[in-house]
Amino acid sequence: GAVVSQHPSRVICKSGTSVKIECRSLDFQATTMFWYRQFPKKSLMLMATSNEGSKATYEQGVEKDKFLINHASLTLSTLTVTSAHPEDSSFYICSAGTSGSLPNEQFFGPGTRLTVL
């Protein structure tokens, strides 16, 4: 149980185009989803937290107009990188969590490798 999928796993796009990454919780309802960015040989940087049906909360320094997050249902969140540039190339990882009184571990997706040419 507690499987999170991401699609696509790898995407290559031209500079200036927009890319959408999907994050799905396959067997549970994710009230909260998180989007992380990971640079090579670096830790995960939390970009934003999204709750179903409400606007995402972005971390300081993350452009909300650049990285659009939609959490339309309890099983799907999307991250759209708008007008992508080579510096947006990175490994993007989502995670999902369920509601509850305990700090349940986050369930992570397999990641999406974005390469912007």
Place this chain on the structure above:
Amino acid sequence: AQSVAQPEDQVNVAEGNPLTVKCTYSVSGNPYLFWYVQYPNRGLQFLLKYITGDNLVKGSYGFEAEFNKSQTSFHLKKPSALVSDSALYFCAVRPLNTGFQKLVFGTGTRLLVSP
């Protein structure tokens, strides 16, 4: 400010030997602590967590970690390393005064187990 430190970029160990991956934290109050493992081009996999109770926590794949409040540490250990344990390991903390499930990650430690 809450933070997690993993002082070693890489840990090398021979197969069959015990391994330790270090983690120290700095948070207000009692933290919730986690270890995750990441294989190349993959997401993070949960290994274990400390919430409360016994300071020695046992997790997946034979890993365990010991919570030491006085030293603010949560080192990851395994009695006998396998080559397949070679991966990137992240320590994370959930400070109590942050939002729901928000995690702060360490910089990661690459474990290399040689045959």
